Amino acid sequence: MxxxxxxxxxxxxxxxxxxxxxxxxxxxxxxxxxxxxxxxxxxxxxxxxxxxxxxxxxxxxxxxxxxxxxxxxxxxxxxxxxxxxxxxxxxxxxxxxxxxxxxxxxxxxxxxxxxxxxxxxxxxxxxxxxxxxxxxxxxxxxxxxxxxxxxxxxxxxxxxxxxxxxxxxxxxxFHLLPMHDLDEHVRWVIKDANLKVSEAAIAQVLTQGGGSARDTLSALELVAAGGGEADEQLSPDEFVEAIIDRDPGRALGATAAAIQRGADPRMLAEEIVRQLRECFLSLMAPDLVQLPEQRKTLVAEQARRMGASTVVRAIEVLGEILIEMRHAPDARLLIEVALVKLTSVNNANDNSSLIARIERLEAGITRDASAPMVRPAPINAATGKVQLGGKATVAVAAPSVGPLSDEQLVSQWSDVVSGFKALARAVFSAVSAVSCVDGVLTVSAPNDAHQRKAQEHVAAVEAQLSSITGRKITVAFNAPTARPSAAAPARAKAPVATDEQIAEAVFEDVDPSQLTSAPTTKSTTTTSVEDQLAKAFPGSKLVDKPKKK
Ligand SMILES: [Zn+2]
Known part of the structure; x- marks a missing residue:
């Protein structure tokens, strides 16, 4: 029988x-x-x-x-x-x-x-x-x-x-079952049927069941038949981490390992989408997350590190290949291409990937280009949920908490600058703080041209400084440190950060502090801002060109 x-x-x-x-x-x-x-x-x-x-x-x-x-x-x-x-x-x-x-x-x-x-x-x-x-x-x-x-x-x-x-x-x-009820039911069935199932496997079964009693018991049956241990090849964590780290190698490695252990590409994609959906819910409506407590914390953490737009984009991309997989002869190739798309965001040109990139740019150019860019999604303090459409605000990376004193403004100047908006940050990273007395911050630019450039951003910078110190701060410029003199004609060619260079710095994750000392190569001097932008956003089209002043 x-x-x-x-x-x-x-x-x-x-x-x-x-x-x-x-x-x-x-x-x-x-x-x-x-x-x-x-x-x-x-x-x-x-x-x-x-x-x-x-x-x-x-x-x-x-x-x-x-x-x-x-x-x-x-x-x-x-x-x-x-x-x-x-x-x-x-x-x-x-x-x-x-x-x-x-x-x-x-x-x-x-x-x-x-x-x-x-x-x-x-x-x-x-x-x-x-x-x-x-x-x-x-x-x-x-x-x-x-x-x-x-x-x-x-x-x-x-x-x-x-x-x-x-x-x-x-x-x-009829409603999906609350996770608590299902958890109780699964444990009762395990006891009644005299099954041996590990805690990790119970968590996996509950996750796969997604609140449906039938699906949960079917998953339990599979796990019990396979020895009662969690099925590691189907853990989507490794894939989600690869997307967070933007590491195509890690994603492809995880795919290869999972398929070698017998995972079906389609089920793999479904598992990842299921986890991304939980990430999405934990950002938008944490009450709706149907996961065991331990998984809930982990997924919420992943979601915060990924940010809402990345989660949505990943769901879209993987959702599309799930449909394509029905007719595709090589499902593995589809999932690999999708994962590479998701892990190397700089190569994608659709709207959501551009939004993800802009969010990262706003969050700041990381000093270490190899480090993963971690940007938590903006959280509404009142509700504890992620704000949609809210502009990402960049926290100043000042080590001390609370308003900065005059002295701290000078001593922690580089940290303060790293909290500026992209363009102001690119320009001011080469500007040094000399002193700050009674709310007047004296700064010094490397040369006249750079000072003029910096002065264009003074109003925004003063506003930001006032907001982080809690009082009015005025920026005053000292004489430039490296004033070109007629006596030294060679110095007259002191490199000046041009619009093109700044645009390049903003879009290419270059350490902006190296701007002024970077050699002015032929290619940068002959390349227009538009070309630089086109390079940063492959496939983009110039819609409206601002008039030159
Ligand atoms: Zn009866």
Missing amino acids: AVQSLYRRYRPRRFDELKGQEHVVRALQNAVINHREGQAYLFSGPRGTGKTSTARILAKVLNCEEPENGEPCGICNSCGAIDSGNSYDVLELDAASNNGVENMRDLIERSSLGNPGRHRVFILDEVHMLSKPAEAALLKTLEEPPPHVVFVLATTDPQKVSETIRSRTQHLQ
Whole structure:
């Protein structure tokens, strides 16, 4: 005899065994106790939440020889026949594969053949898949159903069920199970079935189940059959970390390792998308994250490091390849290309990747180009959730907390500058702070041209300095440190940061402090700002060119 699947073995057989659907149970039990059961129900909810199990329990209690408080006895002939699937009183039809009008006429014909004294329950699964003529035929029957017939229409997509059908049925909504209930249930099943399953594997099973009792038990069955240990090849953490670190090598290595251990590329992509979705939820609506506590913390941390736009882009890119994979001969290649796309953002040109890049630019040019750029998404202090559309503000990397004193402004000048907006930062990184007395900060630029450049940004810089010190700061320029003199004509060619160089510094993650000493090569002097931008954003088009002053 074949081993009964865990889901069948532990499928609920009484109303009080149904998990997480108390509102549905209450409505049905009250109706049964008062002999006021409806003739047509619409059960809607995600897959694996107990819709057909509930319909069977309803059939059982309506036909039970000794029902008790709205529960079937579970031992009489009728209950036994329904439990074993041999009852004439329950008829299940999957509308997804029997969606024609002929199927419906056949069903209606059978429903008219009454069995005196008994209730016949017709379960029509995925009712939103019915063809229009089949739906019309069903509708006619729903208007005047034969006595003692109960129709239970089940659907995962109630929006697709026509309004007329919905209006002729009692609509009961099934919900995904709270993680806590499912966790309890899984542990109970493990104990009852005498399975050996590690803690890590339980966490994985709950994650894969995503709140559906059936999917969770199916996942548990697979894990138990494989020895009860967590399936490491399917852990999406390594992939998410690779996306955070923008490390294509790491992503490809993880793919190769997973596939070598027998992972299917499609399942792998689904796993990663599932985790990214949890990341997305933990940024936008932390209450909706359905994960065991330990995973929840880890995923929230990953999400913060990734930032909302990167998460969304990753979901989009992987979602697209999941569709393509249905027809692609080499699914592995698709997932590899997608991962490289996601890990090397500088090569992508779609809108979301540009937004991700701009966010990173705003967050600051990192001094160490090889270090991963970690930029937490902006958090709304009031709600603790990520702000959408909010402009990323760059915190000043000052080591001390609280407003800076005059002395600190000078001693921590380079940290202060690193908190400026991109252009101001590029220019001011070559400007040194000389002194600060009574809110007047004296600075010194390397030469006249650089000073003029810096003066263009003085207003913005003063505003920022005032905001970090909590008082008004005025910037005054000392005479440039390296004033070119007529006596030394060679010095007259002292390198000056041109617009082009600054633009290049901003867009190419070059350490801006090297700007003034960088040799002015032929290519930079002959390259326009537009060319530099085009280089930084391959494939971009110049839409509007500002007039030269
Ligand atoms: Zn019974």
